[in-house]
Amino acid sequence: MQAGDLKNGTRVELDGDPCVVLDVARRSPSARGAATLINARFRNLRTRQQVTRSFKATDSLKQPDFEVRMWTFLYSEGADLHHFMDQDNYEQHALPREMIDYELGFLLPDSTVRAQIFNGECIGIELENTVVLEIVECDPGVKGDTVTNTTKSARLETGLSIQVPLFVEQGDRVQVDTRDARYLRRG
Numbered sequence: 001m002q003a004g005d006l007k008n009g010t011r012v013e014l015d016g017d018p019c020v021v022l023d024v025a026r027r028s029p030s031a032r033g034a035a036t037l038i039n040a041r042f043r044n045l046r047t048r049q050q051v052t053r054s055f056k057a058t059d060s061l062k063q064p065d066f067e068v069r070m071w072t073f074l075y076s077e078g079a080d081l082h083h084f085m086d087q088d089n090y091e092q093h094a095l096p097r098e099m100i101d102y103e104l105g106f107l108l109p110d111s112t113v114r115a116q117i118f119n120g121e122c123i124g125i126e127l128e129n130t131v132v133l134e135i136v137e138c139d140p141g142v143k144g145d146t147v148t149n150t151t152k153s154a155r156l157e158t159g160l161s162i163q164v165p166l167f168v169e170q171g172d173r174v175q176v177d178t179r180d181a182r183y184l185r186r187g
Contacts (some may be wrong), residue, residue: 003038004057011045011066014053018045018064018118026057045116046123067117071125073107082107084115084125093122100124105160106131106178127178132187133157134173138164151183 001012010021019042027037036057043050055061071084071093080097082104093115097104099122106127107113114126138154151163154174162176164183173187 001061001063002057003040003055003059003061004036006038006040006061011064012042013062013064014042014044014051017047018066018116018123019043019051020045022050045118048124065119068126069115069117071113071115073109073111073113075109076104084113086115087112095122095125103127103178105156105158105181106133106176107158108133129179130175130177130184132173132175133160135164135168135170138168138170140169 006021006024008021008024012019012021021040022043023041025039027039029037038055038057039052040055041050041052070087072087074083074085074092076082081094082097082100084093084095085091086093103125115122116124116126133156135154136157139152150166152166153161154164154168155161156176160181162181162183164174168174168186175184175187176182177184
């Protein structure tokens with residue numbers, strides 16, 4: 001694959017780690033014969049850190065030995081170990097909390113996730129962009145506060161706290177964006 005072919009969401013291997021392209025900018029110099037430059041921002045899928053790199057459009061990039069497998073979240077063993085089952089071969093896998101800490105705020109038993117497998121080893125999981133969860137605790141809205149865009153804190157059934165509009169009540173099901181833990185609408 002050449003650097004000129006990079007698009008948002010493309011996976012490449014940089015310094016031995018799999019990375020996903022977050023943003024790509026192309027710059028064509030005005031000098032004749034000069035190569036088009038590609039500036040790309042990546043997220044390392046193993047460490048979750050962001051890195052920016054520049055390439056010539058003709059530079060060759062390695063595609064990672066990367067596989068996405070569908071797994072089902074089964075249960076948590078204590079607070080530190082979380083068990084999943086591969087939907088294809090029914091093998092069970094345990095992942096430590098530190099690997100999937102953010103994603104646990106959106107997972108319920110029997111949730112389907114995309115496991116990211118790099119060189120035969122799971123390096124993380126991907127969630128759907130939105131999930132529907134129930135609010136188990138929130139303060140009541142105050143009458144008269146509905147004119148402004150004020151929000152209140154609400155705790156979801158997974159334990160995650162998010163900001164919701166004042167009209168949302170305990171027991172409501174809400175749709176949440178998993179990319180930034182943001183309330184979208186009542187579900």
